[in-house]
Each structure stands twice: as C-alpha cells, then as structure tokens.
Amino acid sequence: MTTLKAFKYRIYPTKQQAVLLNKTFGCVRVVWNHNVEVFNKFDKNLTEQEQSLTSTQLKQKFVWMSEVSAAALQQKEMDFKTFKKNYFSTSRKKKIGRPAFKNRDSNQSYRLPNQKFTLRENTIQLEKIGKVKLVLDRAVPVGCKFMSVTVSKNKCGQFLASVLVECEIIAKPKTGKFIGLDIGIKTFLTGNDGFIVENPQFFRESQAELKQAQRHLSRKKKGSSRRKKAKLKVARIHNKIANRRKHFIQEKTTEIINLYDFIGIEDLNVAGMVQNHKLAKSISDAAFTEFYSTLIYKAAWYGKEVVKVDRWFASSKTCSCCGWKNENLTLSDRVFECLACGLKKDRDLNASENILKEALRVSSAIRTQSECQTEIA
Template sequence: MVKRAYKYRFYPTNEQARNLAQTFGCCRFVYNSALATRKRAYFDHQRKIKTSELSASVTALKQEKGMAWLRDVSSVPLQQALRHLDSAYKNFFEGRAKYPTFKKKHKGQSATYTDNAFTWRDGRLILAKQKDPLDIVWSRPLPENARISSVTVSKDPAGRSFISLLVDEWIEPLPMTEKVVGVDLGLTSLLITSDGETIANPKHFHRYEKKLARVQRRHAKKKKGSKNRDKAWRKVARLHARIADTRRDYQHKVTTRLIRENQVICLEDLYVAGMLKNHCLAKAISDVGWGEIRRQLEYKAAWYGRSVVIIDRWEASSKTCSACEYTLDSLTLDVREWVCPACGVCHDRDINAAHNILAAGLAVVAACGENVRPATSKGAEAVLNEAGRLSS
C-alpha cells in the first residue's frame, strides 16, 4: 500500500478562479511571514520557533485590523503552508535542499486541502469556500473506491490549473524476470545499457531554443508594467511549460520500460550539481535531466518490486577494461572508442562503462544479499549467481 498522487487539469469558473487566487495569495503571505519570523528569531535572538507557535499567530493575525481578508479563504491551506515551511526546514537541515526562500507572486502557486476541507462524492469535488464542483478533465480513472486523503490545487506560470489527488493504493508487483542491466547516463545518448542498446536524447530544450530566444526578446522590449509585457511573459512561460512537459513525458516512458524489462538496474552516482559548474556542458546536462531519471527509477522500483543499485561515483567505469579490468591513466571526453593495451579489446566508451557499472552493481547485490535481493527465490538465485560470476 502506497500513497500515490493523480494529477489532472481542470478549468475553474470565474468565481472559483477568484477564490483560488485569494487562497494562493493568503498561503503565500502566511508562508513568507512565517519564514521571516523564523529567520529574525534565529539570527537576532538565536531562538527557534515551533510550528505550533506560528499556527497560533496566524489565528491571532486574522483578528487584527486590516487582516480580515485572511478570513475569506479556508483556514486549512493556511495551516498546511506552515507545515510545508516546516518540511522545507527539515529538508535543509538534513542536506536534501537549500535554505527556504520566499515565495513569489509570478511563480507557480499551490494550496493543499486536507480531507476536512473538501467534499468528494460521485466523482464530484467541491473545495471549501466554494459552491460548485471543479470541472476536472479525467484523463485517467482513479482506483476503485479510492479514498482521497488530500488535494493540492496548483497554477503554473503558464496560467494552467491542476489538481493533484493523493490516494492510498495497492500496487501489484510486476512478474519476476532474471534480466539485469547496467545503465550509463550520457549527453549524446540519453541512456546506454550493458545490452548494447542506445536510447536517444531528444534534446527538448535545444529543439525550442531559437523560438524561446525570440519570445524572450519580444518580452524584454515591452514596457515594464504594461499588459503587453504580461502577455509576452505568458508566452515565454507557456513555451517553458511545453519543454518541461515533453521532457517529463519522455523520461516516464523510458524509465517505465526499464522497470518493466529488468529486475535489477545498476546506475552510477553522478554529482550533477558539480557537473553544472562546467559552463560548456551545463545547458546540456540540465536539459537531459539525470536526477529526474534516477528519481523515477527509484520510486517505480519500490512500487513494482524491482531493485535499483547505485554504485560509487568514483568508480572508473569509462577507463577500465570490462574484459581484463586494466585501467587507463586518463581518458578525455573526446575519446569515444579505445583499445585496451593489455588484452587488445576495442571498447566503445559508453557500452564499456555500462558493462563496468553492471559488474560493480551486481557486486553490491552479492555483498548486500537480502537488502537488494528480488522477491522470489528463483529470480533472486539467478541474479545472485550472475553477481557472483561477474564479481569473481
């Protein structure tokens, strides 16, 4: 049983749009106020403020003169904004994210409603402080007898409205397979597998780069504060959204196929943040989305009973011969094929790296045993036998 989000596009009425705009603004105000309060308390007095104190301050703030507009929206999204800030701090202190920043009006907006702030009946969803159900485009059905625990309404910079329904769902594991694969992530090709398969990199940003530069120039020439500038900015946002949507769709198709076909997938731990400091490759690395591919593989593997093994980032996968394990002193990026001076085998750089990643990953499987062992004994035995053969 997992918590799974189903995201849909919806089209609000004028009244719903006004209410959601108010809700987004109030959530942003509460989040920014709480962040400023916590920063001042810590830097000025070295004092940490708990979420319960901030929650009480929001309730008191509604009673102040000039703050009555906070009572026009549901109180649940406002309290959830405080919990989101608490999660942001937790992620920062545990090293998963940067220090929280203030939310901006012209960025993406969102508000979260828990189950006491919406009504779900017969496929109709009505949010608190609203009268009519949302006009949702049901692009895919919800699970039967789905219990919705929370609803997140969002609006992206392109002006599109989305709703994400969080439900508890039982996902059946996929049938066992004895196939294992090593995957080398690249730029010219998105993925290179140890089977010799090469998955192309569509370069989504590069495809729209000239058009994006054109609409950005038009936006820059408009008078600041004018409606024409807002219209031009909306065109830039829509083009960015199209690039992100096409990239995400392609990544989901690739990762889903890898999960369905392989029991164990071995990847290399890449230091993407450090690689982005290389200004010659930063744009291409950002466009390919290595981090998102790894994230999708990991959560889909947890859903469907697969294993994703991450090997050490300092493993010399490209310059080590997969046949005799001879390691070159250096191998520059422009060398795509090389001949091993020890055994004379000619290697394709990427396929050789995928073979080495597979061998290192299966060595981890053999060492860890039950921690990454597949679910059934027959498949586990086959994978561990392969691991022992490659590691020896």
C-alpha cells in the same frame, strides 16, 4: 507496505471560480504572513510576547476571509506549526532559516484535507469552490486512500490540482533480468544488453524557441503590456519543456522497471559536468537528476533494485573483459580498444558492462546468475 503518490491534473475553473481560487490563495498567504510577522517579532527580553492569531481569529478580524475554505486556512496554520517544530528541532542536522513572507509571485497554492474534496471522472469538488472541470489523464488506482489536494496556479496562469494518495505497493513481476546503464551526452542511456535510449531532440528544439522568446522579452520596456505578454510566452515555453521532460522520463523509467529486476547505474556528478560549458546544455536538457530520482522511487514502489556506482569508478577506461585500464581514453574515443586482451567494443557498451559488474559487486545480494550473463554479453 504503502507509499504516497501524487496525481497532478489541469483544472478548468469558470471565471467566477477562478476569482474565488485567487482569493483563497490570497487568504492562505495572509495566514502564513501573519504567523511570520509574529514569529519574527519575538523578543526574549520581553515578558509579554505577542501571540499569533488562529485562523478562526483572523477570520473574525477580516470578515472577507469567510468567503474562502476554512479548511484551507487551517492547513496553512498547520504548515506554520510544522515549520516552527522543524526550526526549533535539536535533532536537525542542518539549521533552517527564518520564515519568509510570501507574495503573489512566490505562493499561489492552497491545500485541502481529504474530507474537503472529491475527485470524480471529469470534475473535482472543492470546498467553497464547487465542481471544477478537470481532465483525468491518469486515473488514481482503485483502493488508494485520498489524503489531500493541493490547488495551485502556475506562472502561465493555469490552474492545477495535485491529489495526494496513499497506495499499497504491488511489486511488478520478476523478469530475472539485470542491466548496467551508462549515461551519456550522445546517447542518453546505453545498456550492456543493447538497450538504448536516445537523447531526446525536442529539448534542443524547445531550447531554441526559448532563447528567441527570451531575447524578445529583453527588448521590451519595463512595465509595458508588451513585456507582460512576452513574459507569459517565456513561462509557457518553460512549462512545455518541463512537461515534455516529465513525460519522457516517466515513460523510460517505467519501461526499465518493467524489463529489469536489477539496475546498475553510474552516479554522475551532474553539477561537476555542467561546469564544462560545451556539455552544459545537453546535460541540463536531458535532466539526469530527474531521471535518477524517478527511477529510484519507482524501483522502490515496484520491488526492483537500483544500485548506483561510484562516480570515480572508471567505467569508460576499464576493459570489461580483462580489467586493463586505458588511462589515455578521451571523450572523442567512441570505441574502446584493449591493448591487453584485444577487446574492441563501443565505448558506452563497454562502460555499461563495467557498471553492471561493479553494481553487482556493491550490491549485497547474491547474484551468481547475472555474472554469467555479463560474461556472455
């Protein structure tokens, strides 16, 4: 079995290269916008419809387009064809809207197929741009097939190259261990075996920094250069938070996948919880959604199993020993006390045990051994 993986790197173009990269973003946008324009002009009452120009024809019309990679233009042309196919697809459940024009704010990227770029140790060779300096902080595993690269510029003005590769999936060694994970506001993750991940404090710290920068920005006059500067500062902080969050989630999910074969986890209704204002900040900070999706795709890559437990399943209120329910349990009760069997246990620990039990029950696989484990724990 194979899977697609993306490896994203920061690249450092020279001034000249940066100019050409910006031109490429612009030309690719021209191809897209031309197609959108023709598409939206379609009128079923007319017998003669305007046909959109191919990227080659566009290049003949606008000579300056020859300066940039022809492959990049073709890729964008293909993207529009894919969009059209999806738009008219009858098997699609959800209808997609009409295509939108792209401007400088919305789209600063282009894609090249694998023959048009080469990734080396400190550089990436891009068609028409040449060798661009790159920091290879994560190497592409040996044996992966290069598919494409997407070159982009973020709102901070940094250039990035996201390399898409196809890799053979190699399962991680089995450990024979199972875990139930409770997700929380106080502690990010609590496992029934004592595995704990604290809520990262740095999100909160960056949040304060962000708040200040945003207040700063709001005081600047529209169109002023000071406003532009303040805006860039806000974008930089957003970028920093996103990078830190990503790093944190990558690290923790890898740890869990390495340690456990079976992971039961509560399927929290994050959207519903965010409405509760007091909790909103820490929840969005902790980025549960990103954590879930990363954990699930990694488990699939490495041959581990993740089972989500229904969010209405009362993991906190139920005694993990005898099944008695404490309907009056509130968020402030940190210890679960069972009035039926006398169990006294940390609230999250009790919940995580219930989650594992429920996940195992839901899972179709036979797991007799693990059920013993939960009894002992």
